[in-house]
Amino acid sequence: MVRAAYTYFPLVLLALLWEVISRSGVISQDMLPPFSVVMRALWGLIQSGDLLSNGTASLTRAAIGFVLAVGVGALLGAGMALIPWVYRGIDPIVQIFYPLPKSALIPLVLVWFGLGDTSKTFLVFLGCLQPAILATYNGLRGVDVLLGWSARSLGATRFQVVREVMFPAALPQLLTGLRTALAFMFLLMVSSELVIATNGLGYLIGNFGDQGSYPEMFATILVVTALGFLADRGFLALSDHLLRWRP
Amino acid sequence: MSKSGFGIEIEGITHGYVPRSGKPTVALDNVSLSIAPGEFHALLGPSGCGKSTLLFLIGGFQKIQQGTIRTARGLVSEPGPDRGIVFQNFALFPWKTVIENVRYGLEKKGIKGSEAEQRAKHYIDLVHLSGFEKAFPTQLSGGMQQRAAIARTLAIDPDILLMDEPFGALDAQTRRIMQEELLTIWRGTGKTVVFVTHDVAEAVFLADRISVMSARPGRIKRLVSAEFNRSADPTIHKSPAFNDMVEQVWEMVRDEVDQARAQGH
């Protein structure tokens, strides 16, 4: 507890600095509303329920897209790692989409699915699919062949080798890849809502910006930042738990 | 090159550290040792006995907490080119070719151009690496990388050669060849050598004298004179005298290993 306070104290300093810079007029309050004003705006957003309804809409879409991407990506990645013809069929397609900036897909999902939830969910799915495929594939390919051989010699079947040896051995790399996918999820969630503005946290940010309600805009940005941070820490804690056998 | 060289006087060295988790550990406890000029001295002991720490203190890489270390250049306080060092993991600069690695220390001494080139070539020859001057370390085998590291250290002509398990990462055959070559070079230059190892036969084969060290706290338990290193007889490994000595030293080390195990290391 004391440790955490010590570690994160610089964030408190940053908030203080923010307050001082704005109050003293080094940067005008129109450009940077004081931290305390932003906090008051945040409280207002919580009370009015705007934050909850838009946050729920954002996170639901993002979570569905992410889970679908991880499921499909794990299947495809495992197929690529274990079955040569699946690799030959999928790898070139994954490769040509590798350099595509994922945000370029926003107009595509807009054309395909219109303004509703589906377009944004599908965008998150597409964006997270490739890191999920690559994490699974690289993880399984990186497993030491000797591990599989020793399991076979101890009497494991091929299927057991995959489930009981290769999957746990691939887990560290798999989780690293999924952490990247999680960051992509937040990025695509916010960008799609900024562009296809109907509801959600990204919509709130853009809308408050257009209206000139800057304290509310900063408050929502802080919420998105906190959500990203908490999701990342939560994911790290889960990883550490799953990988507690590591040195 | 002079045969006299420079000795090392170690007096009352005590050294401890606090690991990230756990209680403070005394790595070295009041260690005193006098190493003669031109002596080949081995520090032998189980892992955790502080033999590498002692070597790093002589090198000036870690700050001395208590006691003194003196060489012909005075009290040791920081690293310097009078004390060359060779590490187990070679520590070559991977972005430099073999000859660039060897030239690095020469250039620090202000030796440049064709003279540096010639001196570097001489030492590369000495360690039998001719023809690999332009290779990057990652293109060489472990044994060749260690040869390059030794050439790099010899090239700055240090009074004292510090070696931290330099052959520990090599396969048995390469290791044996490198030991013999090291002795040949040592006999030719007369440098003072401090050689850290946990391999009893290696210590007996190479050293004039062996400090057998105890673990936690690290102390010098026994000083043994070996002196098989003065003859160039390749069959010395088979002589009864050599094998008796290895057995004798092994008994001393075994006590330490047993004790260390009893302490839970």
Next chain:
Amino acid sequence: MREILRWLARLSPIFVLLLVWEAVALAGLVKPFLLPAPHAVAGRVWHDLASGQFALNASLTLYRALVGFVLACVIGVPAGILIASERWVRWLAEPLISVGFPMPKIAFLPVFMLWFGVYDLSKIVMVCFAAIFAVVAAAEAGTRGVDKFMLWSARAMGASRADVFREVVLPAAMPQFLTGMQIALPVSLITAVAAEMLMGGAGLGGAMLAAGNYADSPGVFAGIVETSVVGLVAVAGMTALRRHLLRWHAEFNPRG
């Protein structure tokens, strides 16, 4: 010749995909609005090339992405080194990095528009802000990860502390610096395109969004192809740079 054939065989899944797509489009199974035929998309790409539209949009996007990227590297690498070398700087910076790293940086675009206006400056700052975290984190990890024994070797050969930094720390941490940049470059492109979409105007992102808004689906697909090509060239350039700078490294010298 055999090399070329093998290469074509490797790419065959892409040709199959294109053929199926063309067949589906020609048979009218899907409305052309949803899925324009490949030949229509290719025609649009050709038109953009011939009219100079592609050159204009791509150079604008690349300009914004690369200036932001270079700024992120120029600021981020020294910052990472400083964080690695000074305890108190590390204490200050570490929580900011761990919060900033997973944050969806694009959420700050309206802030930068407020501060820096709606022209190139805000887009460049946005790109730099999005890309810098990966650069700083990698530079810090690289600097801290330099082999202690390599530093000691240099010191024992008579190198001063400044020599050690310039001649050992910098080259030894170079692979990690480059890794950070390799992560940051695609991020820069993604961010530049997203910023252009949000702010409109010329550039690949703005053109695509306009096409999307006018329901011009060949335009959308052509935009995706064009953006991918730009991304491919940028990523390939970065890989080539890495290969050149790290020709001493084990990853390009298989025997080690």
